[in-house]
Amino acid sequence: MMTKTGARVVLSALLPLTLLACGGGGEKKADNMAGMEGMEKGEGEKGEAGKPADKDAVSLSAQQIADAGIEVGRPAIGGVAGAIELLALVQGDPQGVQVVSATIGGRVVSLTRNLGQSVRRGDALAIIESREAASLNAEIEAARARSALAQSNLRREQRLFAERVSPEQDLIAARTAATEANIAVRLAQQQLSATGGSGGALNRVAIRSPLSGQIIARSATLGQTVAADGELYRVANLSRVTIAASLSPADAGKVKPGTRVEVTSAGRRQEGRVTFVSPALDETTRLVQVIASLDNAGGTWRVGEPVTASILLPSIGDHSITVPSTAVQSVENKMVVFVRTPSGFKAVPVQAGRRNGDQVVITSGLTGSERIATTNSFTLKAELGKGGEMDMD
Structure with missing residues (x-):
């Protein structure tokens, strides 16, 4: 039979083992739970910080989009019924091409511009020496002298009339003479101005540019004798050009002013608008002339250049959605458009x-209100294949 002292010894020995067994199991269970939580947390963080959760998404910052040259725009609503493609010719805008002619006959003593040089409106392009110029300048000098004399007589008559020496009739006559003399001066000046203005000497006149632009033709030669209205230069403002083409009467009936025209040539493409559809057939070709206007501020197009023009015929009542062909890509045998997020x-x-x-x-697939990648969408396709994270380093 065990004594009380012996029982206490056995209990003292068993108690640490019991606590160790219980405590060890608790710590192991806690460690396992912490590990599971860590795995779940780690997986969640990977879903956010790793590859995008959406496999169809590409993550880019605004700066990365700009660096990649990706342009963003909206789809167009209202499609086209078709396109009429034909050859056309670039021409100068009729409002922007002018001939600079000699305003009087004489000898060309100065030419200040050559082909290709820029001019501003009012710049002197040529100086012509002639007897007619001498007569115009002399008439101005004579008219000024007569005007000065008439003004002097008027002042004298005003003084005499105030002193009650001269009758009012003489004052009225002097005032009329002064007025007529001033009119004669203005007339002589306007006649000289119509020729271009003084050329620095009594027998010379300056021929000035009627508009700002560029010299595209020079017909005159230094020392040449030219007749009145003889062509000296051609000046063109080519910030806008026109595209001239001919259509069959059947096709011309589908085209109206304002219709879009796509002009292409040698890797260049630009859109313009139809400005004129002739109401009559050309007597020789029996075709209808169509003219479109095209912005040329950057000097992209040259007068006389042949181009291809595609006239895009609008669909009446059509509300279809159209996007640039550069916006559509094929991904996993599906056609996709990259929408901005x-x-x-x-x-x-x-x-x-x-x-x-x-x-x-x-x-189908778009509503027309989205903002989409219109250029360089192939870059997004490539990044989508890598996992959706663009590395711009």
Whole structure:
């Protein structure tokens, strides 16, 4: 039989083992739970900080979008019924090309501009020496002298009339003579101005540019004798040019002023608008002349250059959605358009319909209110294949 002292010894020995067994199991369970929580937390962080959770998304900052040369725009609503493609010719805008002619006959003693040089309106382009110029300048001098004499007589008559020496009739006559003399001076000056203005000597007149632009033709030669109205230069303001083409009467009936025209040549493409559709057929070709206006502030197009013009015929009552062909890409055998999101772009599947020029009709997938990548979308396609994170280093 065990004594009380022996029982206390056995209990003292068993108690640490019991506590160790219980405590060890608790710590192991806590460690396992912490590990699971860590794994779940780690997986969640990877989903946010790793590859985008959406496999169709590409993450880019605004700076990365700009560096990649990606332009963002909206789809166009209202498609085109088709396009008429034909050859055309670049011409100068009729409002922007003028002939500079000799205003009087004489000898050309100075030419201040050569081909290609820029001029401003009112710049002297040539100096012509002639007897007619001498007569015009002499008439001005004589008219000024007569005007000065008439003004002097008027002042004298005003003084005499105030002193009650001269009758009012003499004062009225002096005032009339002074007025007529002033009119004669202005007339002589206007006649000289019509020729271009004084050329620095009594027998010379200056021929001035009627508009700002560029010299595109020079017909005169220094020392040449020219007749009145003889062509000296041609000046053109080519900030706008026109595209001239001919259509069959059937096609011309579909085109109206304001219709869009895409002009292409040697890797260049630009859009203009139809400004004129002739109401009559050309007597020789039996075709209808169509003219479109094109911005040329950058000097992209040259007068006389042949180009290809595609006249885009609008669809009446059509509300279809069109995007540039450069906005559509094929990803995993699906046609997609990259739609702008707060964090970058998302590849949205679409159904593509007919193609008109460089525009593609989207039959489904877009509402028309989205902002989409219109250029360099192939870059987004490549980054989507890498996992959606663009490295711009």
